[in-house]
Amino acid sequence: MADFSKTWTWYKGEWLEGNPPILGPRSHAFWQGSTVFDGARYFDGVMPDLDRHCERINNSCETLSMKPTMKVGEIMELAAEGVQKFGGNAVYIRPTYFGIGNLDSVINVDPDDVEFCLTLFDAPMPDPNKGLRVTTTKFRRPTIETMPTNAKASGLYINNARCLREAKSRGFDNAIVCDMMGNVAELASANFFIVKDGVVMTSVPNGSFLNGITRQRTIKLLREAGETVVECTLTLDDCRQADEMFSTGNYSKVVPIMAFDDREYDHGPFAKKARELYMEFAHK
DSSP: OOOSEEEEEEETTTTESSSOOOOOTTHHHHHHHHOOEEEEEBBBBOOTTTTHHHHHHHHHHHHHTTTOOSSSHOOOOHHHHHGGGGGGOOEEEEEEEESSSSSSSSSSOOSSSSSEEEEEEOOOOTTTTTTTEEEEEEEEETEEEEEEEETBBGGGHHHHHHHHHHHHHOOOSEEEEOOOTHHHHHHHHSSEEEEEETEEEOOOOSSOOOOOOOHHHHHHHHHTOOOOEEEEEOOOHHHHTTTTEEETTTTTTTEEEEEEETHHHHHHHHHHHHHHHHHHTTTO
16 A cells, blocks of 8 residues: 555545545546646745646646636635645645546547546655756657647656656666657656756757746746746757756756766756745745
C-alpha cells in the first residue's frame, strides 16, 4: 500500500480525507485515459498564479473534448478553503477532471458526463540550493498531431515517467528531452533554460511541450528586470556549451541544474536571480 502524505479531496460537495475511491472500472477515465489535471502551490501563505492554473485546467478539459463543470473562481475558493486543513504547511493543489461515460463507442468520452475533484496534499518545497543532475534520454516528446500536448493530460505523463526512469537508472535526477526533430523541448518534469554569455535562452514552444505557467512568469520577470530572454531552437550541443542551466515548474519553482552528464555547473547568478524575482512576485 502506498504511504501518502496528508491528503484532502473535495468531491461532490464534501471534503474527504486520505485517498477515497472515486473512480470505477467502467469509467471512461479508468480505461481510456480521459483525465486532465493541473498543479498549483500553497506556501508561506501564498498561492501564486492560482487563477492561471485554474483557467488552464478548464482549457485542458475542453482540449480533451470534455465540458468543464467548475468556474475558475469556484476552484480558487475551494483551494483557499482546503489549504486551511494543513496548518500552514506547503501544499500541492491539484484540480482534476475525468470522464465517466462513453458517447458513441468505447473510445469517445461523453463530454457532458464529466466529474471534478480537487485534491490537496502535504508537499514540502524542495531545497532550492540542492539543484538537479541531468542527462539525456532516448525517448522524445510527441507532437501536437499525435497527442494533446497543449493540455495537461494525465496520459502524457507515461512518457515523462519513462524518461525519468532512464535518467535515474544512470544516477541522474532528470533528463533533457528532445522533440521529434531532435531539438531540446524540456526536462522530463519541468521547463528548461540555459544561459550563454549573459543571455537567457529557452526552447520556443512548438507544440511538443506545455508552455508552463511558472516558465511564462519567469520569462516576464527576468525581462522586466532588464535581462535578455530569448525563446529559440536549442540543441543538446547548446546545452553542453552553456554557462549555466536551470529549470522552472510549479512543483519546485526555479531550481538550478548542477550537472549535465559529466559537466558540473555552479549555482549560477541567473538561476539565483530568477528564483529571487519569482519569490518576490509570489509574496506580493
